[in-house]
Structure formats: structure tokens, C-alpha cells
Amino acid sequence: DTGVSQDPRHKITKRGQNVTFRCDPISEHNRLYWYRQTLGQGPEFLTYFQNEAQLEKSRLLSDRFSAERPKGSFSTLEIQRTEQGDSAMYLCASSSIVGPNTEAFFGQGTRLTVV
């Protein structure tokens, strides 16, 4: 396994369009997280899955954002009616339930630019 994979790496879209990002976590990891990061800031939590269940969602998350993890493996994050303020790096991370540290491993991210 080569780690957390995200696709695409870059996306440029026009305001008002819908976009969908994909994340493939490390295969034995049950937990999957989506974060958003803007320049000069730390990652900001968006949502969290344990297996296929979406257990937490940030209160800051607009209803234009939706995420799924249908079979408890890969996950998708969709943004509808994109706005310029959605421009950011979208990071996916995964971690295992087993083990003392349970640190999260991050993918390379999808950089979204809304024009």
C-alpha cells in the first residue's frame, strides 16, 4: 500500500459548478477524515467517517458540502454550487482503530481553485 491517495491533485472550476473529489485511504484503516486548508492556516476539520458511517461533521460545513464512504473504503467529497471562498487545499487522512497512537496519515490533497 502506497498510502492515502487523492484524486484529482488540482481542480479549477467556474463559480457555480459542482465538483467531486475522491480519497482512497490506507487499506486497513477504518477512520477517514476530510480537512480543508488555506494558505498560512492549519487544516480545518470538515467531516469524519468510521467505516461507512459519517460520525461527525463540522458545524462550519455548509449544506453545499456532502461526503460519502459507501463501502467503508474510498470516500468522495462533493461541493455543489462552488463559491470563490471554497478555493483551498482539501486534505484526506486515514487512521487505524488498532494501536496506541492512531496517528492520521494524510494524502497529498486536492487543490481547488474557483474562478
Place this chain on the structure above:
Amino acid sequence: GQNIDQPTEMTATEGAIVQINCTYQTSGFNGLFWYQQHAGEAPTFLSYNVLDGLEEKGRFSSFLSRSKGYSYLLLKELQMKDSASYLCAVKSGGSYIPTFGRGTSLIVHP
């Protein structure tokens, strides 16, 4: 909620030692992580502390004081490649979700 505070930027000289501090205010503390992030890349895990004390891993060490809500990351024998952002993240309240500070941008110069 959680409040995590780190200096925005630090500079240091190649070969020197630098300490990056992180203070936090949270209920139900459940662990603190340090990550390194180079520009345009994903954060990579450096260390994890859940008990008080110092954890050493090569040139990097991390310290935690739960009673003071304080941690630091110590980088020794600095190299140019250590120029990066260093992110402090805290888990609390029974949540599995790390909450990140804004990060400290470290610039190492010759």
C-alpha cells in the same frame, strides 16, 4: 471547543537547536500530535504525546505537560530541509478527530 496557540513564524540557523511551543485549552485531553508540512505537500506525522514527559526520536523530541496545557517540539542539528510548517494538533473529549493549530513556519538559514 479547543484553543490551540503556536507562534506564526520562527527563524533559526543551520546546525542550531530550535524549540517550537504549543499551548492549548481543552476539556478531556486525549493526546497531542506534531506534524511537519513542507510547502505544497501533505502533513507528515512526527510525534505523539499522551502522557507527561519527553519523547525523543532522532533529531526531534516532543514534550508534554498536561497540567499546563503545553507542549514543545525540539529540533536539534537543524538542516536546511527542516524549513517547513510545524503543526500542533490535539484530540480531546473522547473524539478521534485531531484539531490543528495554525502552524509555525520555521525558516532555517545558513
